[in-house]
Amino acid sequence: MTNGAAIASHPYRRDEVGRTLKPVDQAESVRTPASWVVVGLDNGGTCNNATVLDATGRYLVDSLVENPSLVTEGPESAIEQLAEAFHNILELTRTPLTLVRAVGLDTPGPASATGVISSKGATNFSMVSWHGFDIRSALEARIGLPVHYLNDANAAALYAHHQLFGAEAMTRSSVAAIVGTGLGGGVVQDGRVVSGAAGMAGELGHVQVPLHGVLEEGQPVPVCNCGFEGDVESIASLTGIKKNLLPYWLTRFPGHPLASEPLPQAAKQLRTYAEKEDPLALAVFEQQAKAIGKLFTIAANFTDPHAYLLGGGVVEAAPKFRQWFLNTVRENTQLRAEQQAAATFALVADLDMAGARGAAVAALEAVQSA
């Protein structure tokens, strides 16, 4: 049985990685703190999103509170914008600075477990001044409070885990796959993100999966930007559609209307076609769901989690298509009878706020266990 996690609906447009494009400067519903608090800051390519979580586990805002992230202007501007996001959210929620015990920060990766951006840079941090930049320490020095770091996919996975399990979260485990431009994810054990020695645990997109039963006879083996062949991201991501799946499936459906579109545009339109039960689009998404099912089968034999969580653009799709996708993932996840009885499959809700909220959860947990 699927656990019917709530699906967020909101009026804001998103870009392909699921960030909002329209900044929102005022929350719809705001509370004041009942205790000491932690602040969660989600740093994205376009915007920062901020939230406040009090020690009773209550979020003080229900919607996005954003400001421009200015990451393309380099570390100095970006740190100032994060500090502004921090002070703005305190002002909005009328939270005195003295009540804040810690800050959670998440950014897109790759970065180390302690928030040092990859020495090769990253999609969002391409300027040379970002390479090897310690964003966690820089923010800590700027605002004078302990800062805890997570990558954005791990933060989303952590929030999804806590939202699903509530009071039982610290005794439960989960694996989350979030389909976007790439495939992000996270492994949560006993309510905490497994980060790994180098901070690279839970890079589920780059897990290679058996392709038998996924690919068609004669279909080229998909290749990922990371260089691996046949990993999950090479199939279950927008990049995988554009580079690998769509070029193949267009040869199987000659004369399909998408054949006349440039591939990047065609890839983005595919979900709309799938919602209308277009056979080419369904063939592509079926391969994605099968690849995620293979990934979850590996997870079942690795950490045997209580929950398999699925997020990304598909969660925002029409309910019938969304349910078909989740069912197809589940049908392709081979669990033993005991596991079937114990495990839940669910969609990751509130994805636009999941980063900030997950970062706040990590900070709260760090304070409480200190």
Ligand SMILES: [Zn+2]
């Ligand atoms: Zn890869």
